[in-house]
Every structure is written in structure tokens, then in C-alpha cells.
Amino acid sequence: MPTRVPQERRRRRPTRAGVLLSEDLIVETALRLIGEHGPEALSVRRLGTALGCDPSALYRYFHGTDDLVLAIADRIIGDAMAGFVPGDDWVAGLREMALRVRAGYLAHPRAAAFASYRVTRRENEIRAVETGIALLLSAGFAPADATRLYLTFIDTVLSHAAMDAAFQALPRQQRDADHQAWQDVYQRLDPASYPALTGVRQELHTMGNSSFEEAVELLLEALAGRAPARRAPEPDPHSSN
Template structure:
């Protein structure tokens, strides 16, 4: 190498961009999505993480929406990795809904975006297939299994999107709970006796505990439909 020859700095991003693949981009994005930095999945930040011009991403994804849906599906697929049906339908559905939630909460930036979308890709299809298999095993017919699946799918996505939002809020979430408790102390004595007596207990409920309790209620309701 001629040490006196100036380095063409502009060529470095181009050389790195030549090594980009969908897989490399998705893995870099998941690394960014695991944090709580605002707007971590902007093309500018993704490009910086990859050491490439952000426009290079468009060679592999038509737009940011396509990239985000691919990320969401990758997170679902990771949640499904290693899954096997449980001893009965309820154990299977519970396991699936805990797996997908846990996977998304590793990547809160993706979870907040995925709550309103369907990916239409392999990971999502595996999850749907496993859920429907468990519900058909329970004894639901085609139509009712579809209804129950939608209730379960929307439940886990909506709740997990909410939980991811709390993670991204960080300390502000705990501060909100503290302010909630204090607000009752400022009310005239006896104005809200039930709320005043319960607010500390309500604020102390942790998000994961709350999710699992609500999941128990949901599964109990589903089971009740089987014995009508």
C-alpha cells in the first residue's frame, strides 16, 4: 500500500454497503431496537450502525414500512423458536402468548410498531398455525376458533405494545404511579374512599403480573365457552 496516497473516505461507506444483505440489516436493527433510545430505527441511525449510507437500505427494502414488518416477523419467529405443543390446548395457548410477549419485549422499539400491524410472513404464519391447532384441539369449530384466535392475537399484541411503551418511558412510568398515589392524598377526606383505600395496591401491581392475571381471565373465559 502506498502510505502517501490519500484515503478515499467516500469509498468506505460504498465498500461496506456492498456487503449488506437483508440478514445483516435486520440483525443490526434488532440490536438498535433492544435499547430505549427514541427513534432508534430511523434510517440515519441504522445507516450509522451499519457504516453505510442510509440510502443503501433501499437496495434491500422498498421502504421503512417493509423493513419494520420484516423486523416484527423476525421477533415473532424468535419467540416461536423451540416451541412445542403443551399437554393440552390451554397450556399451548398460554405458552404461545407468553413466548411472543417475551420476545417482543426484548425489542420494545419493534413492539410498539407491531401492535397495529400484521406481517404476512413466515414467523407470523407459524404462530397463527400453532394457535389454531391448539384451539381446534380444544374443540372449537373453524369459525369460533378464528374468533378466539383474533381475541388472543389482539390481546397479546395490544398489551405488549402498551408494555413496550412503558419500557420506553423509563422512569417516567414509575413517576406517574407515584403521582397517582399522591393525587388521592390531595382530595378531601371521604370523597373517593374506595380509590383512596386501594390506590397504593393498584399502583404496586407490576406490568408482568398484570398481564399474567389478565391472561388467566382470558383463558378462563375461553374455557367457559367450551362447556356452554
């Protein structure tokens, strides 16, 4: 098997084009490719061309496309959560968490769409769970409620973000077609068969947008409504979190 992927490299040999390959360089180039030419531009052949090396050279660094995508996803998670420190307001804290996760996913949709199905169990994820549950505990929820509600919160955020990312990862043609559908197909419906849709015809263009923020706001509203301590401007029953 020619695919070995060692952990450290000592002997570096430039490609014919004079580039020194490395795992970091490959991941960065892949992200640049996706950013510049859309998610569908990422293929082993194109990546090889962009790097100035033979496509098969990448198999010295990654076992296959999956491995490469996971490496990219790993980097995205790290970047998204970097430097996040929640403040006193638990609602604001959860909101920023949600937006950060989504921004990280949307920045690299194809990788996110692929990786959102998996659970990492790594340090970044554990820290995020700690942060989120701490926020809900600080809101006054009992441990059982805080745990269950955190699960609901993060699942909503992750699944919505994954959905947005998956949509972004579609080829531009299909994305535009899906978007256009709300102004084409849905505008020409028979009013007798579809009275409700006819009544909101003017508003259907919003169906092409993302509902992420609204979903998060509705969820936070419901959480705030369920929180046992409605007023807590004194956020310090000893260990503040």
C-alpha cells in the same frame, strides 16, 4: 429514483470503513442498536454511523424507514414462533403461545409497536392460527366456538403485547414519568373526592406493571370454565392435536 432494492446482490463493495453491507447485517445492527441504546436510538443517521456507512446507503437496501421496520418485524415473528410444538395440555399450550408472542414483541419493542397493527397472512401466522384452533378443538369446543374463542384469545394476546411493546418503545424519560405518576399524582388525591383510590393507595404502585400474565390467566380461566369436557386426561379421540 435511487431506491431500487434488488433481490440479490452480486457486486459487493465495502464502505469507507471497510464493512460489507447486506440486508441481514443492517437488520441485525438495527436490533443491536435498539437493544443497547433504547428504541429511540434507531434513526437512519445513527444506523449509518453504527454500520460505518453513509446514511443514504441504507436506501439501496430499503425503500424507507417503514420498509426497514417491517423487515425487522418479519425477523421477530420468525424468531418468536420458531420451534414451538404444543403438548397435550391445551391450556398450557395456549399459555406458552401467549408468552412467546409477548416475548418476541418485547425483545424489540419499537418494531413491534409499529408492526402490531398489521396482518401478515404469511406462513408463520397461518401456522399459529392452525395451532391455536387445534388446541381449542382438542378442548372439546365446537368449530364455531373454537374459531370465535381463538380470535378472542389471539386478539387479547396481540393487543396486550402491542401495548406493552408500545410502552417499552417510549423514550426512557416518558416511561419513567408514567411510572412515577402512580406514586406522585395518585398519592396526593383528596380522600373525599376519591374514596376508592384513597382506600387502595398502598397498592397503586402495581399499576405501573404489565397486566399481561394476569389477563392471559383470567382469559384461560374463563375458557376452561366454558370448555364442554371438564375432565379429559384421555386426550386421544384418534387424531390428537
